[in-house]
Amino acid sequence: MNTESFKTYSAKPGEVQKKWVVVDAEGQPLGRLASKVATILRGKHKPEFTPHIDTGDNVIVVNAEKVSLSGKKMTDKVYFRHSGYPGGTKFTNPEEVLKKDPAFLVKNAVQGMIPKNRLGRKLLTNLRVFAGPDHTLKAQKPEKIEL
Incomplete structure (x- = not known):
């Protein structure tokens, strides 16, 4: 049996392709928006x-003031x-x-x-x-994505 085909791929920091994406928060439930981001x-x-490794994209969230809470x-x-x-x-509420x-x-x-460590x-x-x-x-030149 050839074990070369079963190697686990591990990304190197220099190989990662990062994009910029825009997310519109208007009318989105806060928790669902946050988990997808x-x-x-x-x-x-x-x-x-x-x-x-940081393999994620750069995220721009717009209309944060219009996020909804149930x-x-x-x-x-x-x-x-x-x-x-x-x-x-001090105690404050979202309002x-x-x-x-x-x-x-x-x-x-x-x-x-996200993780509570250096990577996070x-x-x-x-x-x-x-x-x-x-x-x-x-x-x-970020691309707009729908969640």
């Missing part, structure tokens, strides 16, 4: 996916942060966050769906989120 960032949609999550969901000082807890920084909702949701931090640098319909990365 995380898949593209990670490169799991490509046949040459390798778990320890049920009463807009008012009942809570984002927690702490200043590090006694009594320094308040959307007014201040609409991109935070999408970035935070995607961040929760590297993958987050391939994500760009814009509140409105316009983005500043036209020179990269």
Whole structure:
């Protein structure tokens, strides 16, 4: 039996072909949008996916302010942060966050769906989120994809 045909392919960082893609978040449920964006960032949609290499594409998310949350999550969901000082807890809901920084909702949701290690931090640098319909990365000639 010839074992040469059973070799596992492992992508090398120099061999990876990265594209730029644009995703429109308007009317998309936040969790479903985030999981699909995380898949593209990670490169799991490509046949040459390798778990320890950044094989994903660069993703531009537009219209982040128009993302939807089901049920009463807009008012009942809570984002927690702490200043590090006694009594320094801060709680905010998505409604308040959307007014201040609409991109935070999408970035935070995607961040929760990628690995919590060096590779995950590297993958987050391939994500760009814009509140409105316009983005500043036209020179990269991104292709628009439907989720």
